Amino acid sequence: MEDRFFDQCPIFAGVRPETRALIAQYAIPELVAANRIVVEQDAAWPYLGFLRSGCLFAVLTTSIGRDQLIFEVHPNETFGETPACDGGATAARYVAAGGDAEIFIVPRTAVNAAVARDATFARALASACARRMRSVTARLSAQISRPTISRLAAVIYPYASSSTGLAGVGGTLLHMNQTQLAIAAGTVKTVANRELAKLEAGGAIERRRGRIVKANRQRLSEFL
Numbered sequence: 225m226e227d228r229f230f231d232q233c234p235i236f237a238g239v240r241p242e243t244r245a246l247i248a249q250y251a252i253p254e255l256v257a258a259n260r261i262v263v264e265q266d267a268a269w270p271y272l273g274f275l276r277s278g279c280l281f282a283v284l285t286t287s288i289g290r291d292q293l294i295f296e297v298h299p300n301e302t303f304g305e306t307p308a309c310d311g312g313a314t315a316a317r318y319v320a321a322g323g324d325a326e327i328f329i330v331p332r333t334a335v336n337a338a339v340a341r342d343a344t345f346a347r348a349l350a351s352a353c354a355r356r357m358r359s360v361t362a363r364l365s366a367q368i369s370r371p372t373i374s375r376l377a378a379v380i381y382p383y384a385s386s387s388t389g390l391a392g393v394g395g396t397l398l399h400m401n402q403t404q405l406a407i408a409a410g411t412v413k414t415v416a417n418r419e420l421a422k423l424e425a426g427g428a429i430e431r432r433r434g435r436i437v438k439a440n441r442q443r444l445s446e447f448l
Contacts, residue, residue, distance in 0.1 A: 229274075229276055229300075229328070230244050230247060230248050230251075230274070231244070232300050233274060233300045233301075233302070234300065234301075234348075235302055235345075235348045235349065235352055236345070236348070237348070238344050238348075239342050239344045239345040239348065240341075240342050240344070240345075242341075243338050243341060243342040243344075243345050246334060246337065246338050246341075247330055247334060247335070247338055249334075250330050250331055250334035251274070251328040251329070251330050252328065252329050252330070252331075253276075253326070253327070253328055254326075254327050254328070254329060255324060255325075255326055255327075256278070256320040256324065256325045256326075256327060257320065257324055258320055258322060258323045258324050258399065259319065259320060259321075259322075260319070260320050261317055261318065261319050262280065262317075262318040262319070262320065262325075262327065263304070263314055263317065263318055264314070264317045265283075265284065265285055265313075265314055265315070265316050265317040266313045266314060267313060267314045267317075268313060269304060269307055269313075269314050270307075270308075270311075270331060270332040270333075271304060271308065271329040271330060271331060271332060272302060272304055272305065272308035272329070272330045272332065272335045272349075273297075273302060273303040273304045273318070273327055273328070273329050273330075274300075274301075274302055274303075274327060274328040274329075274330070275297050275298065275299055275300070275301055275302075275303065275325060275326075275327055276299060276300075276325075276326040276327060276328060277299055277324075277325065277326040278299070278320055278321075278323055278324055278325030278326060278396075279296060279297065279298060279320075279321045279322060279323070279325065279395075279396040280296065280297035280303060280318050280319065280320060280321060280325055280327075281293055281296060281297075281318070281319045281321040281404070281407070281408070282294050282295045282296070282297065282303065282315075282316040282317070282318055283316055283317050283318075283319055283407060284315065284316045285317070290412070291407045292367075292407065292410055293363075293407045293408045293409075293410065294315075294316055294360050294363060294364075295356060295359050295360055295363065296321070297318070302349075302352050303318060304318070305349060305352045305353045305356060306353055306356070307332075308332050308335050308349075309349065309350075309353060311332070321396055321400065321404060322396040322397070322398070322399035322400045322404065323396065323399050335349075363410075366378070367410040372409060372410075372411050372415055372416070372419050373419040373422055373423065373447055374447055374448055375409040375410060375411070376405065376409045376411075376416060376419050376420060376423065376447075377423065377428065377444045377445075377447035377448050378409075378448055379397075379405060379408045379409050380393070380397060380423075380428075380429060380436060380439055380444055381439075381441065381444045381445065381448065383395050383396070383397035383398075383439065384439035384440070384441040384444055385439070385441065386441060387441075388442070389440055390427070390429075390430050390438040390439065390440045391438060391439070391440070391441075392437065392438055393436055393437065393438060393439050397436055397439075398435065398436070398437065399435070400435065400436070401434060401435060402416055402417055402420070402434055405420070405436075420436075423444075423447065426443060426446075426447070427440055427443050428440050428443035428444045428446075428447060429444075
């Protein structure tokens with residue numbers, strides 16, 4: 225089963241079959257319950273992670289105690305690439321967002337062995353690190369330049385149905401509470417709740433017990 229999963233991971237495109245087999249051999253499966261932490265920020269974590277199902281948030285806690293989502297991890301993607309490469313501490317904590325997550329963790333020793341044997345895999349891992357850096361830069365740029373309501377609309381938009389009018393949302397968003405939405409938008413819960421109320425009044429979303437259950441893709445786009 226591990227082999228079939230790793231066949232689907234983009235990082236293994238073009239690598240030697242024995243490289244993929246080596247990683248699969250040392251992969252450790254874990255089930256992470258909803259909202260549980262995979263690993264803390266600033267931790268010595270000697271693994272490269274792979275997400276099989278669910279969604280992970282990489283959350284950075286600033287020196288003043290504010291949480292900031294810096295990127296998301298989706299199925300078949302890797303996480304923890306930088307510490308796997310340089311042996312440093314984790315830059316953020318990884319949390320199972322909204323639901324359970326199935327992951328594989330591969331010891332750094334096995335990753336280093338694969339890198340040494342296969343230049344294609346080494347380049348793929350370096351490219352994964354570079355993409356993470358670019359995604360973090362883009363997100364931080366958005367946090368600086370866009371108003372909170374626009375950032376919240378951007379968080380919700382990918383989960384909105386293409387159907388006309390308000391329609392049910394799917395995926396992780398359906399299980400996200402206001403605190404998680406605030407973190408995703410780079411703000412605090414009180415501000416997020418105020419701006420969500422504006423989105424709801426504008427017909428862009430519908431909430432039930434504090435969670436978003438419906439969204440209007442067209443109306444959301446007007447807030448982006």
